[in-house]
Amino acid sequence: MLRAHTGTAVRAAEQPLLEAGQGDALMRRAAWGLAQHVLAELRRRGPVAGSTVAALVGSGNNGGDALWALSFLRRRGVHTVAVPASRSRALHDDGHAALLAAGGQVVDQVPSGAAVVIDGILGTGARGAFELPDGLVLPEGATVVACDVPSGVDADTGQVLGEVIPADVTVTFGAVKAGLLLGAGAQAAGRVELVEIGLGPYLGAPDLLSVGEPELRAAFAPPRWDDHKYSRGVLGAAAGSEQYPGAAVLVCRAALASGLGMVRLAAPEAVRQLVLGAAPEVVAQDQVGGKATAWVCGPGLGEDESAADRLEAVVVLAAEQGLPVVLDASALSLVSLAQVRRLRAAGAVVVMTPHCGELVALAQRLGAEAGLDAGEWESGLDEDPVGAVRELAETLDVVLVAKGPSTVIVEPGGTVFVQTEGGAELATGGTGDCLAGVIGAVLARGAADAERPAVGMQVAAAVRLHGLAGRAAAADGPFGASALPDQIRSVLATAAAK
Template identity: 40%
Template sequence: MREAHSVPAVRAAEAALMARLPDGALMARAAAGLAVVCARALPRVYGARVVLLVGGGDNGGDALYAGARLAGRGARVVALAAGSRIHQGGLAALRRAGGVLGTDPAEIDRADLVVDGLLGIGGRGGLREPHRELAERANAAAAAVVAVDLPSGVDAGTGAVEGAAVRADITVTFGTHKPGLLIDPGAAFAGVVEFVDIGLGPELGPPEVVAAQASDIAALLPRPSAESDKYRRGVLGLVAGSTRYPGAAVLAVGGALRGGAGMVRFVSAAGAVDHVLSRWPEAVTTVLDPEAPDPRAAGRVQAWAVGPGAGTGEQAVRTLAAVLSGSEPVLVDADGLSCLAARPELVRDREAPTLLTPHAGELTRLLAAAGTETEPARVAAHRLDHARRAADAYGCTVLLKGSTTVIAGPGESGPAAVNTTGTPWLATAGSGDVLSGLIGAQLAGGLGPHDAAVAGAYLHGLAARIAAEGAPISAADLITALPGAFRAVG
């Protein structure tokens, strides 16, 4: 599990460790790790032109000490200070090794490597002058850019980018990951993240954000045993599709079946049922009675997934209300979320496990129904904050879709989770329908909403990578690739 800690937690851990170490030892550890990564980023160190962008804080000191190590190996190292403050110990070390303090920003244009040590993890908001000019020049240069701990201009705690920021090719982060390195838009500015252990681990408390790795998913997934049958593996009740949108049903059922459900009880309008049976004859289908739309009449299930393509009219609201009145875990997606925005009490008053899977626009409507006005662009820019607000407002787990999937629970339910698999090719119609079925299968298999969301999002993104291989894909390709994704996690 990749763990990320808040800025206050990092600060406290650093202070506790520094109290036991000789003066400067912690910065020396960070600088040594930074120098190693910088050396690997160069074709050769001897004769390379390295420019350090340094502010007055510890990140600037890290850059200067790392620059001294590179200068000692024959690199031509120039430091450009943003403002009048500069780490004096680091500057002295750089000069002793043969580096210089320069004044000409054009040095950036001639560099082979630029090291961003402008701001640290406490920086907030977009970069201002003179930091902004140096950052924009680095972004425009041909040189590789290595950020110290976090790209300057990225909010360490949230990943928000409110203005100018450094776009790094590599970010060298110390002691622990920072949430802003894992969550877009900040994650998109970080490039490849290299972790350097400086000994903070024993001083750090619980993480604020986690990102699962393949071994974590393998440990989570329900696995059939020799005694398993279709009922023990989990029966998912799925309400999706309509006469107008039968394709959503086909995709959601496919995601559930290839996602491990032992059986899918599919409930919908007659037209959608016909489409599903033509593609997935193994689904057990029931035509929803429009006069008494209660999907529970289809039979017993271990979990429900409701909403993709199911409509937003009165019948759809009654259907959703009927499912949510039961005691089984329920996933609500797509049209189901629009129905919920009109009747938020259906979930707010519910005690059984519930998972909402909105994109930014749907989350905006859910928050408005709960009394918080925002807009989709704001949600996309501050994903972690808004996912947590929605989880608190509805008292359930929320999976916020997007370039970074964020999974948050209400109150003190533990760290939020982010998903690091996926590809931009995943932004295609119907991919969310597949995700609904896939996560629903994990719920039916016995996982709680948080773990089901984590596992489903990971496998969904991994299937997209397998299917795409650098080329466009359709949602149906995800279903085909899901067995490969399961095999890949072991």
């Protein structure tokens, strides 16, 4: 599990150490770790001695880290140059002295032969929009290593307000910064490497978590020897309509690929026929009902009266039995606040899976009805997307899965998860239907398991599985959503073999 803290939280954790005169020691630890990662990049490319590393150096401590790292690299026979990159061209005094003492140089331009360029312009001290230094040209093919945070990325929110220096690798100090996992920040950060500098005892609870392989394995464990189909979980699905029959196929196939005891589908005749052709193991019926351990409602449901009736039937059943419900797609536009409250009053877990447009619509409709100032909420969405998702989740008292390049999962009063496995290849119709099936499956499985992980963690594991399946599918070229279920099975097979 990856734990991330905002830049603000990391700066607060550093404070007692700075007051105790430990600032230089912290900086040298950070710089040493940065130098080790740069050496690893150089080794990957060829001989270390004789290669050139350039650093773009800002005037603050981020620049100090980069200068000290250059001084360490110089001692390994690397040609090291610092390029002042702030308006004032000021350099951190001790770092500058260390570089010169080691035989490094200060120059005006990044040499065209540089194998690695360290971005040490701005770190957690960045405020507002960033502008690239005038005339900056990075050598083609050079590996860009960001020091702590790519310049231009807000370490708290991942927001990029102005320009940015995208990195291949970000070497971050003390704690992974939340901004490296969110939105444009995650995109700019590339691979993230953490260097411990001894902040552990001073850091509070993480601001964000991201589940990894152990959590995926726990949430999607293979069946036990004595399992039977009901103990493995049964997912009920109210999905598909004459207009959108395929969505029901995707939900059912993705759920089955995630490993559970049974999928039960409530849908009109034409949808049932299509689904049974693709997955004859589905138990297809025309009404919502029967034994299930969780329900998913919405993909391809449409928005007419019969869709509303099917949603109401799911709400009544889930409220009676206290079952978890995933509301996706059409169900997000149809569900009323009264229905959500009925489910919550009955102790049913409610998971909503909006993409960005649906998230805003939810805030404007149900959020506003529940007392949220939707206009103010929307104006804060770009600046602090995690805060906004958390506020809406708490207002509605539901688990929100805000889908996108960084999918944010918030359980009211609980931890915030963010998963970034999925790539833009997932931006193709029907992948959200598959995700609804995977989340439904994990909840159906979890509901039947006495030792289940917390709901947020299960849902985050489902989002990871879906994202990894997308990556795997993309490796074979462009794909449509119906390619995902087979890849879900492969990802689970690989996870189980580890």
